[in-house]
Every structure is written in structure tokens, then in C-alpha cells.
Amino acid sequence: MAKSVSEIARSKEIHLIEYFLPFYILLSQYSLGVLSSGSLFLIVIGFILIARRSWKVQFPAYYKPFALFLAYIVIRDVLRLALGPDPAQAQFNRIIEYLIIYFLVFVVCTQNFSEDKLFKVWKIAGVIFTLGLIIQVIQINVLQSIAPISIIPGYSLRPEGNIDQMRPSSFFAEPAAYVNAMTPLEFMALRRKDFKWAIFSTIAILLTGSTVGVILSIVLWTLEMISRDISFQKRVSTVIISGVIIFLFMNYDIFNVSLTKLLKVASGESTFGSRVLTGFEIIRRQSIFELIIGTNYNDVATFVSNHISEFANSQVVMVYWRSQRLFLNTFSRLIFQYGIIGLVLFLYPLILYLKQPNYKAKNLIRMVLIAIFGQTMLFNAYYFMMIILLLLYERDSLINNKESLL
Numbered sequence: 515m516a517k518s519v520s521e522i523a524r525s526k527e528i529h530l531i532e533y534f535l536p537f538y539i540l541l542s543q544y545s546l547g548v549l550s551s552g553s554l555f556l557i558v559i560g561f562i563l564i565a566r567r568s569w570k571v572q573f574p575a576y577y578k579p580f581a582l583f584l585a586y587i588v589i590r591d592v593l594r595l596a597l598g599p600d601p602a603q604a605q606f607n608r609i610i611e612y613l614i615i616y617f618l619v620f621v622v623c624t625q626n627f628s629e630d631k632l633f634k635v636w637k638i639a640g641v642i643f644t645l646g647l648i649i650q651v652i653q654i655n656v657l658q659s660i661a662p663i664s665i666i667p668g669y670s671l672r673p674e675g676n677i678d679q680m681r682p683s684s685f686f687a688e689p690a691a692y693v694n695a696m697t698p699l700e701f702m703a704l705r706r707k708d709f710k711w712a713i714f715s716t717i718a719i720l721l722t723g724s725t726v727g728v729i730l731s732i733v734l735w736t737l738e739m740i741s742r743d744i745s746f747q748k749r750v751s752t753v754i755i756s757g758v759i760i761f762l763f764m765n766y767d768i769f770n771v772s773l774t775k776l777l778k779v780a781s782g783e784s785t786f787g788s789r790v791l792t793g794f795e796i797i798r799r800q801s802i803f804e805l806i807i808g809t810n811y812n813d814v815a816t817f818v819s820n821h822i823s824e825f826a827n828s829q830v831v832m833v834y835w836r837s838q839r840l841f842l843n844t845f846s847r848l849i850f851q852y853g854i855i856g857l858v859l860f861l862y863p864l865i866l867y868l869k870q871p872n873y874k875a876k877n878l879i880r881m882v883l884i885a886i887f888g889q890t891m892l893f894n895a896y897y898f899m900m901i902i903l904l905l906l907y908e909r910d911s912l913i914n915n916k917e918s919l920l
Contacts, residue, residue, distance in 0.1 A: 530559045531622050532631040535902060536639035539695045542895035543687055544666055548607075552895055553615060560618040563625055573620050576908055579863035580901065584616055586859050590808055590852050598810035599820075605812055612893045619898055623905035626913065629702070629874075632906075636699045637711060643695060644718045646684035651721060654680050681723040690889065693719050693727035694896040698903060700731065701878045704738045709755055716759060726789075726888040733884050735759075737877045789888050793846025795831040799824050800850070808853035814840050817850075844886035867904065872914065875907040 534555055542552030549557075564571060573581075588609065595605045646663050653660045663685050664671055671687040686692045696715050703711035716735070719727040739752045799821050800809060811817040818825065818835045825832055834840045842850055848857045864883065867873050882891075882900060891897045 530562065531625060531627055531902065531906070532635050534559060535632065535899060536636040536695070536698075538899050538902075539691060539895045540639075540643075540665070540685055543671055543691070544669060550895075553611075553618075556615065556618045556622065560621040563621055571621060572624070574624065574909075576912065577620055577623075577905070579866055580616075580620075580905075583856075583859040583862070584613075586856060587852060588613070590856065594808075594810050594812060594851070598812060599816060600812040608893075615893075615898055619901055619905070623902055623909065627906045627910065629910070633699075633702045633706065636702065640696060640699045640711075640715055640718070643684045643686075643692060644714070647682050647692065647718060647721060650682035650684065654682065682721060689722035689724040690726060691896075692722055693724045693730070694889075694891075694899075697727075697730055697734070697881065698878070698899070700734055701875075701881065704734055705874065705877065709751065713755060713759065720759075726885070729888065730881055730885060733881050734877060737880055741877075789841055789843050791830045792834055792840065793842045793850070795825070795829050796842070797846055797849045804853065805849065806853045807855055808849070808851045812851070814842055814850060842890070843888055844891050847890065847892050848886075863904070867908065870911060873907065873911050875904060878903065878907075 538552045538556075540552075541555060542550045544551040546554060591605065591609050594600075595602055595609070598605075649663065650660050660680055660682065665685055681689050683689045683692050686695065696719055700712060700715040700719065703709070703715060712735075716731050719731050735752065735756050739756065796814060796818065797805070809817060811820075815835065815838070818831065818840065825835075831840070845857070848860055852860075861883075864879050867879055868876055878900075885891065889896070891900065
């Protein structure tokens, strides 16, 4: 079969982002001075790409929805810097950091990418990550202890005494970070109907005991089952495989932590209280003006302290405030810091992509729309990894659309 124009072009390109992206979250955990290792590698890739283009930087028009969100965020953060009660230096450093990363993301996403190459590298990364997970599962079930695994000798990802309820997390600081690194592999495997790797990534995610991981896996498999572009035979296979995974999940002791946490969430306990209810209780205390454009607080604990009389002692938020473990999911964080305007601008590019008939990462976006109620993914490594994926798939979609018109 003759290759398309884009396939020939991609075969001649030196692939960079495909080798880096699967390891981005892992590398971002390690700080080298003021920069994380993930940011450092992103700078190197961006520098190479700009040099190969004779030091010219041009951003395509489809970046505009993300640029609009970024522009509003910068304006709002500068106002918060000037008017808010939180330390100015930390906020200023944060603004500079996410501006630099956003610029680098825009640079690296102007390169064509090969999904085949990205999937291949992510499979290798998934195997490496899961080997670390298996080591910790053995430690928990045989040695009744667990030790964090660092790829840099002597570098501590988290305190030895703060191992999260004896839950494995491989080379990551917490189980949620492992889930974040594995869900793109799960998505690509399901999209490509590669059920062997879909099963591998799903079972690995279930082993972490992450409730969010369980929910996102259910979302991805359900979306695959109801997909329009799947044959009857593949649909039946997906249903059978899903049933087997559910049976194993509910009947094997190795998944007990995940199952117990999921049942607690279903009854309104555990993760639901800390990740969902807390945020809603806080944003209910915002004024109408603050609901529209966000508060002048960067630190949610300071906001609660300054509005302590407005919260009842029996509220969930007070439990986590007293234990200094306040958590805002992405949805609540957006409204708290940037208001409904910020939330709408955050969702705007995602909705645009969902409306495109040939966009290949729609199920990834649908998963993200669920994840914002359980995860923090605002200007962190997970957020930028997702932005890179979405922009790469958008570029791929535009290239394929142009070819179809030739």
C-alpha cells in the first residue's frame, strides 16, 4: 500500500516528543535546582526544534483556544498577585514557570507526531513502571512493608514514614501519579483495539488501589463498548473482557484495597468527601463576584481560615482543614481561583475537539472531563502532558483532513 504524504513526512522526521512524553510525569517529580527534570528535557526538545527551524517560531491558529485560556489566567493571577494576601514571590515564580512550560508545549506540538511510535514507546514505559509496581506489591504481600523507589539514588520522593496506606505506586510519589502516567497507554490501546495492552494497563491501574484510577478505567472501557466505530465482534469481545476484569477485581484479594475504597466512594465516604464535597463546600462560600472571576486567594487554607465563621464544625471541609489536608479537584480549583469564566475557558478547547468529526482522541477528552472532579490537573505535569497529547492529535487531524481534500 502506498504511503500518504503525511506518513512519508513523519518517517523522515527525527522523533523527539514520542520518546519523551511517556516519561514526562516520572521525570517531573525530580527537581534540579529551580527546574524539574521533566521541564529540563522539554526545554532541550524545544531548543532542538527551534534550532532546526532556523530559530523561527510560528504558532498555528488552532492554538488560540488554549492561548485564550492562558491569557485570562495570566491576567487573573497578576491581579491576585497585586491584591491577594498570599506571598507574592511564590505566586510570581508560579506565573513565570507555567508561562515557560506553556511556550515549550506550543513549540513541541508544532512537530508532526507518529501515534505508532508514541504507542510503542508508551508500552515500553508501561512495562518499566509496572515492574516497579509488582516489586512493591510483593513487598506488601510478602514482607508486609513497602519502600519508595527512586530512579535517582538517595532522592526521596516522599518521607519513609508517609507511605500511603501500604499502596504501591512504582517509581512515582503516589498511586495517582502512576495512574496518570498509565491512562494514556490504556486509552491508546483501547482506541487501537489492542486488548492485550488494554488489559495489561487496566489491571496495573487496579493494583494501585486508586479509586480515581478505577473510575477512569471504567469510563474508558465503557466508552469503547458504546463506540460507533467498533464492529459487533469487537464489541462482544470488549464486553466479555470487561466482565472478566470485573470478576477478577471483585474476587481476588490483591484488589481488596481498590474495591474497598470504591465502595466507600459509592456510599459518599473516603475520596468523595476529600476530593468532591470539600471543594463544593468552599466555593459555596464565595461571593457572586468571586464565583464569576475567582477569589484573590492562592492558598485555599488561608481562605478557610479567614472565613472560618461561615463553616459549621460538622462540615467535611473542617475535617480536612484541621488535619491540614485540604484538597481541591480541578473543577473546584478553577472556580476558586479563576471563577466560572476560567472554567468555561478551560472547557472551551475540549468541547471544540469533541465537535470535530475526525478527532481521534475524543474518549481521552471525555475521560478528562470526568477526571476534573477527582484529580488536580491544573498547571502540573499531568495537565501539560494532556495538553501535548490533545494538540498532537489536533495537528494529526488537520493534516489528515488536508490530505483527504487533495
